[in-house]
Amino acid sequence: MPDVLPENSVGIVTPELYRFEEPLTLRSGKVLKAYDLIVETYGTLNADQSNAILICHALSGDHHAAGYHSMDDKKPGWWDVCIGPGKPIDTNHFFVVSLNNLGGCAGSTGPASINPDTGTWYGPDFPVVTVRDWVNSQARLADRLGIQQWAAVVGGSLGGMQVMRWSISYPERVRHAIMLAVAPKLSAQNIAFNEVARQSITADPDFHAGRYREHEVLPKKGLMLARMVGHITYLSDSAMREKFGKVSDELKQVSLNLGRDLRAGKLSFGFDVDFQVESYLHYQGERFSETFDANTYLLMTKALDYFDPTVDYDGDLGKAFANSDCRFLLMSFSTDWRFPPERTREIVTALLAAGKQVSYLEIEADQGHDAFLLPVPRYMEALTTYLTVVKDEVSA
Amino acid sequence: MRADLDIIRNWIAPGSRVLDLGCGDGSLLRYLQDNLQTVGTGLEIDETRINACLAKGISVIQQDLNQGLQNFESQSFDTVLLTQTLQAVHFPELLVEEMLRIGKNCIVTFPNFGNWRARMHLAIKGRMPVSEYIPYEWYNTPNIHFCTVRDFDVFCHDKNIDVITRTVVDYKHRDSWFIRAAPNLLSEIAIYHFSRAPAP
Numbered sequence: 001m002p003d004v005l006p007e008n009s010v011g012i013v014t015p016e017l018y019r020f021e022e023p024l025t026l027r028s029g030k031v032l033k034a035y036d037l038i039v040e041t042y043g044t045l046n047a048d049q050s051n052a053i054l055i056c057h058a059l060s061g062d063h064h065a066a067g068y069h070s071m072d073d074k075k076p077g078w079w080d081v082c083i084g085p086g087k088p089i090d091t092n093h094f095f096v097v098s099l100n101n102l103g104g105c106a107g108s109t110g111p112a113s114i115n116p117d118t119g120t121w122y123g124p125d126f127p128v129v130t131v132r133d134w135v136n137s138q139a140r141l142a143d144r145l146g147i148q149q150w151a152a153v154v155g156g157s158l159g160g161m162q163v164m165r166w167s168i169s170y171p172e173r174v175r176h177a178i179m180l181a182v183a184p185k186l187s188a189q190n191i192a193f194n195e196v197a198r199q200s201i202t203a204d205p206d207f208h209a210g211r212y213r214e215h216e217v218l219p220k221k222g223l224m225l226a227r228m229v230g231h232i233t234y235l236s237d238s239a240m241r242e243k244f245g246k247v248s249d250e251l252k253q254v255s256l257n258l259g260r261d262l263r264a265g266k267l268s269f270g271f272d273v274d275f276q277v278e279s280y281l282h283y284q285g286e287r288f289s290e291t292f293d294a295n296t297y298l299l300m301t302k303a304l305d306y307f308d309p310t311v312d313y314d315g316d317l318g319k320a321f322a323n324s325d326c327r328f329l330l331m332s333f334s335t336d337w338r339f340p341p342e343r344t345r346e347i348v349t350a351l352l353a354a355g356k357q358v359s360y361l362e363i364e365a366d367q368g369h370d371a372f373l374l375p376v377p378r379y380m381e382a383l384t385t386y387l388t389v390v391k392d393e394v395s396a
Numbered sequence: 397m398r399a400d401l402d403i404i405r406n407w408i409a410p411g412s413r414v415l416d417l418g419c420g421d422g423s424l425l426r427y428l429q430d431n432l433q434t435v436g437t438g439l440e441i442d443e444t445r446i447n448a449c450l451a452k453g454i455s456v457i458q459q460d461l462n463q464g465l466q467n468f469e470s471q472s473f474d475t476v477l478l479t480q481t482l483q484a485v486h487f488p489e490l491l492v493e494e495m496l497r498i499g500k501n502c503i504v505t506f507p508n509f510g511n512w513r514a515r516m517h518l519a520i521k522g523r524m525p526v527s528e529y530i531p532y533e534w535y536n537t538p539n540i541h542f543c544t545v546r547d548f549d550v551f552c553h554d555k556n557i558d559v560i561t562r563t564v565v566d567y568k569h570r571d572s573w574f575i576r577a578a579p580n581l582l583s584e585i586a587i588y589h590f591s592r593a594p595a596p
Binding site for chain 2: 327345348349352353355357358359360361362378381382385386388389
């Protein structure tokens with residue numbers, strides 16, 4: 001898409017596939033005998049391997065966090081606003097590692113991969129993976145890359161949960177843990193939304209108990225519905241009003257705009273799409289259902305539901321962090337109602353109780369949960385400032 | 397360099413845990429960290445100051461002192477600091493109680509409203525005191541709970557607070573026998589180091 005690559009882009013990137021032959025025992029007790037992880041890296045690893053930053057992706061993310069795969073790409077990687085030369089995660093100074101997690105559908109081993117035992121797709125037989133399993137596999141990737149300690153592990157939402165797990169499971173391997181728009185575990189409301197998403201998928205007649213590939217179909221309708229409900233929870237009421245209410249009158253914009261813009265300029269008096277918001281959700285859902293794997297979506301939502309770093313610590317989050325040896329930076333976003341600021345503050349409180357070094361910022365932002373993916377100025381500034389100090393530490 | 401730091405540093409044990417309420421740009425915590433190897437955390441609400449803390453590598457939590465300190469465990473810090481902020485909070489009494497709960501000892505600095513200049517301002521001019529040090533008019537001042545050195549002494553007595561050290565200085569944090577002779581009249585800034593007195 002770009003005629004010329006922007007100067008602050010990491011440019012054209014090529015993913016690399018890493019094969020791991022050592023079996024990985026999962027939290028569930030099941031064993032993954034061998035697996036692939038697809039990885040992108042940006043920047044250069046320094047001589048003492050101290051400048052590496054790990055990016056952990058959220059529910060629908062993947063390894064392609066920054067740059068372009070080709071000049072024909074419509075969009076850069078999912079976190080291109082943050083990663084690149086001169087950007088908050090500055091590739092002039094840091095070696096950035098981004099991977100697709102196990103169970104994903106962007107090249108790492110997952111339900112859409114071939115199961116060597118059966119010679120056909122894993123599909124529903126792919127074991128349920130947890131955040132802990134992902135972090136264990138990421139640690140093996142770090143070994144492979146020769147990285148003993150990350151300068152920082154960074155992630156938002158489900159990615160932030162991986163950061164939390166890193167700080168608990170591998171305290172000596174993390175200098176800084178940066179968690180964005182995160183909660184210590186899901187609430188009943190969060191789980192409820194995930195269950196609606198899962199039911200949408202499994203109720204699709206094309207789902208075939210997860211074996212849709214054998215039937216040469218995809219449960220697109222179900223996946224689209226799942227994405228639609230998810231997408232609503234990522235946006236805020238105010239973001240939707242703004243996005244779907246392009247009223248020209250200034251006064252109206254403030255007081256009356258509810259984001260009710262019509263698609264065709266008039267009501268249809270039928271059950272087809274009338275409002276812009278409907279058509280937007282349809283479009284987003286459809287596009288998603290064409291590129292994402294339904295079984296992966298089920299796995300990712302389960303990983304979210306299951307995440308609870310306190311299970312081994314009598315439900316005490318402060319205890320969970322007892323051995324953590326890194327500094328922490330957490331940021332929440334004011335209109336995020338999926339993981340609202342008070343949920344992030346629960347983690348801050350636990351870290352304080354554990355006597356850890358933690359910084360916390362609550363960013364004013366209209367965009368809801370999605371804000372962590374967007375270039376909100378104060379958020380970008382804080383991340384840049386914090387990582388500049390990290391850079392000075394590791395390049396000494 | 398802020399002159400009050402030189403006074404405060406003598407009251408802080410090397411390597412101790414310090415909580416600075418209203419930590420500003422983090423220079424006090426940075427100073428203590430560099431000179432006494434303390435482990436510090438600051439609380440601040442102003443965005444620019446928070447960023448200044450991050451730039452200094454200081455741990456800072458965006459939190460409004462007026463909303464309470466429930467997120468801090470009892471006796472979880474060695475020293476809790478409140479410099480030049482007491483007069484601007486909504487509930488000084490509750491805040492000092494919280495400081496005593498969280499910290500093994502506390503340090504508070506505040507402008508002394510019993511200073512002769514403030515008294516003259518009100519007595520002669522009949523107007524609310526405005527000085528180089530406190531340059532606000534009554535209608536735009538963030539300072540809503542002024543007190544005098546004598547007021548604070550009485551407060552400590554009533555609240556069963558054990559004053560370990562009281563230092564009184566001018567607004568440049570200069571100490572002198574002259575000020576010490578009549579602290580409530582002559583000092584511009586009071587610096588208190590205190591802890592909870594053992595139950596009688």
